[in-house]
């Protein structure tokens with residue numbers, strides 16, 4: 319299943335991105351894709367209600383609870399997108415290089431006034447709390463809608479102070495490899511030397 323907005327932005331005869339397909343995990347999961355496009359960013363996605371709720375995080379996720387990272391909500395992506403790595407052609411929406419930077423199951427720890435909230439209700443309420451079980455990131459992250467400057471797509475991504483927090487780590491710099499293929503976004507650059 320994919321969304322109208324996602325489909326409408328893409329020409330599937332040109333882009334290698336999926337228009338649908340199977341989820342890579344049977345349980346609720348997250349995926350973070352590094353995306354070297356006109357602006358370099360990390361796409362943070364969580365499976366909610368049969369699609370990937372998505373945010374573009376210009377500076378990427380931090381493991382330091384003091385860091386508040388801007389996260390701009392973008393269109394829902396199909397679940398199968400969590401398997402996508404490759405080159406989106408120049409001129410296409412999101413043209414650039416994509417790798418799966420981290421991925422794994424999530425636990426929902428969202429709540430409101432002490433009551434547990436389903437993920438779709440937490441998304442609606444503008445405060446999603448997920449415990450990540452990734453290869454690089456672990457522990458709880460909060461996504462909080464701020465509506466900064468009247469922009470309802472403006473959220474913040476903040477690490478909670480728990481066992482997964484570490485102010486000295488900087489995994490977006492020190493661990494650039496894909497958890498699926500071991501490639502970096504630079505490895506996907508078209509070769510400058512012509513093949514024979």
Ligand code: MN
Pocket residue numbers: 353359360361374412
């Ligand atoms: Mn992106």
